[in-house]
Amino acid sequence: MKPSTAHKVFGLLFGAGFGFVLAAANLHEYDTIHKMLRLEEFDVFLLMGGAIGTSLPLLWWLERRRTRTVLGGPLLLSRSKPRREHVIGGALFGIGWAVSGTCPAPALVMLVSGAGLAAVTIIGLFVGLNLRDAQVRRADGAATAADGEHRDIVRVP
Amino acid sequence: MVSTTFAAVLPDRLPWYFAGPALGLLVVGFFVIANQPLGATGAYVETYKTVTRAPGAVSWRMFYFLGIPIGGLVGVLLKEDGIVRRAGYDALRNELSLGTTAIIVLVGAVVMGYGARMAGGCTSGHGICGTAQRSPASWVATCTFMGAAVLTTLVIRVISGGAI
Numbered sequence: 378m379k380p381s382t383a384h385k386v387f388g389l390l391f392g393a394g395f396g397f398v399l400a401a402a403n404l405h406e407y408d409t410i411h412k413m414l415r416l417e418e419f420d421v422f423l424l425m426g427g428a429i430g431t432s433l434p435l436l437w438w439l440e441r442r443r444t445r446t447v448l449g450g451p452l453l454l455s456r457s458k459p460r461r462e463h464v465i466g467g468a469l470f471g472i473g474w475a476v477s478g479t480c481p482a483p484a485l486v487m488l489v490s491g492a493g494l495a496a497v498t499i500i501g502l503f504v505g506l507n508l509r510d511a512q513v514r515r516a517d518g519a520a521t522a523a524d525g526e527h528r529d530i531v532r533v534p
Numbered sequence: 535m536v537s538t539t540f541a542a543v544l545p546d547r548l549p550w551y552f553a554g555p556a557l558g559l560l561v562v563g564f565f566v567i568a569n570q571p572l573g574a575t576g577a578y579v580e581t582y583k584t585v586t587r588a589p590g591a592v593s594w595r596m597f598y599f600l601g602i603p604i605g606g607l608v609g610v611l612l613k614e615d616g617i618v619r620r621a622g623y624d625a626l627r628n629e630l631s632l633g634t635t636a637i638i639v640l641v642g643a644v645v646m647g648y649g650a651r652m653a654g655g656c657t658s659g660h661g662i663c664g665t666a667q668r669s670p671a672s673w674v675a676t677c678t679f680m681g682a683a684v685l686t687t688l689v690i691r692v693i694s695g696g697a698i
Binding site for chain 2: 381387399403411415421423429432435436437468473475477481492493497500501
């Protein structure tokens with residue numbers, strides 16, 4: 378398998394796994410997120426804690442062992458210093474999340490679960506992302522350092 | 535209400551102590567295989583770039599993007615309720631018309647997308663993958679959006695007289 382094909386196959390599989398867990402844990406339901414943010418239920422906070430509590434020590438250990446990844450060379454974790462974009466962007470994201478009641482990945486599951494308004498959320502997300510991209514392009518700047526998202530170290534066409 | 539389901543194999547809600555570690559293992563697995571974080575914002579961005587044939591698009595991210603609803607659909611179909619055709623956003627819809635709800639949700643989503651791109655990640659990207667990499671920027675972004683979301687929800691609750 379060519380590396381780019383392997384990335385596509387594994388991308389599809391891990392996306393499906395991610396979507397499956399989101400659906401299984403009911404994270405695609407507005408009610409679940411709304412009750413969490415109203416501090417009426419703490420399951421989602423515990424879920425996130427469980428995800429971090431599992432992955433953080435494992436990644437730490439794998440990093441110390443200098444693990445080689447299957448497709449992308451030596452395991453490389455990225456750590457950036459906080460900048461004002463992380464705070465302002467984070468605050469805007471939080472405000473929008475509270476209003477729209479679903480974050481980017483669960484919105485996709487919400488749509489296939491039959492909730493028509495999720496299509497509005499997904500369109501809005503694309504608009505918002507592009508507004509920021511256009512603004513960055515106009516300012517001729519680079520996108521914010523992102524340890525959660527795109528990383529250029531292993532770019533595969 | 536139209537409902538479609540295969541079989542009620544999954545519980546109505548998988549408990550957090552199964553779902554949380556499962557997400558964590560997916561994140562670790564994707565690092566071990568592809569050396570990449572499993573973030574959704576990046577998937578939206580690269581999907582848009584791939585579809586519009588923008589230069590430098592990372593096209594495999596689109597497959598990840600498409601995988602999320604496919605896996606989600608399987609999960610939904612294995613629940614007792616299955617696919618339920620509805621507008622969604624019940625708490626908003628109980629108080630507001632469909633049109634008003636749609637406008638509010640749209641504005642919220644635009645702000646959310648803008649913020650996620652500015653911060654360089656969302657709940658999955660910063661909230662799980664970034665924090666798990668022990669990135670200070672991700673911890674700051676995550677604490678900020680969690681705090682902002684809880685505060686905003688409180689403000690909405692006060693404005694709506696406790697209804698939403």
